[in-house]
Amino acid sequence: MKNFKSIILLLTLLAVFALTAEASTLKELFIEESGQVFPLLNRKVKMDMIDYCNEGVYKDFPNALGDGCRINKVSDNHLSINTSKNHTVELLLTQHKKDSIIVAITTVNLPAKDSRIEFFNTRWEKLDTKKFFKEPSMKNFIKIPKGDKTKKETVLNSIDFPIICYSINPAKNIINARHSLKSYMSKEDYEKIAPYLVDSLAVPIK
Secondary structure (H helix, E strand, C coil): CHHHHHHHHHHHHHHHHHHHHHCCCHHHHHHHCCCCCCCCCCHHHHHHHHHHHHCCCCCCEECCCCCEEEEEEECCCEEEEEEECCEEEEEEEEEECCEEEEEEEEEEECCCEEEEEEEEECCCCEECHHHCCCCCCHHHHECCCCCCCCCHHHHHCCCCCCCEEEEEECCCCEEEEEECHHHHCCHHHHHHHHHHECCEEEEECC
16 A cells, blocks of 8 residues: 555656656746736636747737736747736746746836836746846936936935836846836926936846
C-alpha cells in the first residue's frame, strides 16, 4: 500500500514538473497563470485567445464580468492585453542572471493612467520587486532648467497625486515610466509646473 502511494506521489510530481517544463514561452505561461495577474480570465478563455492570435486573428473575448478583453500584441517574450475597457496588462519574459523571470505591469485608466509593476518566476511565484527594478518617484521627473532658482520641493509640493504609468520596451529590456499629471490636474495648475517636468524616463530592469 505504501509503495502504491509512493508511486502515485511520484507520478503527480512528474506531471507537475512536466507541465512547468513545457511552459517555456510567454504564450504558454500566460495560459498557465493561476489568477494573480488575470483574475477575470479563466484558462479556457486564455487558450482561445492564444489560438486565435496564432492564426493572426485578434478579437474580443468576454472576461468573467462579461466585458470585452483583447490581446493587442503577443510574441514568445512579450504580451499586451486589454483585460477590460480601462484595464491593461503587459507581460515580459526575460532573463535575470541564469533565471527566467516574468515582468507584469497592470495599468488602470480612470481617467489618469496608473500602473503597478510585479515580478514572478516561471511558476508564477511572486518575487521581490526591489531586486529587479528601482521604481522612480515623482521627484525623478522634475528637472529645473539651468539658471532657474525654483526648487524641486516647490514643484513637488504642487503635485497632490504622484501617478506614474509604465510600459515595456521588449527590444531594449527597459521599462518606460511616464507621469500622468496632465490627465487629472487642472490646465492652469499643470502649466505652472510643466516647464520643470520630464515627460518620461527609461528605467532598466536590473
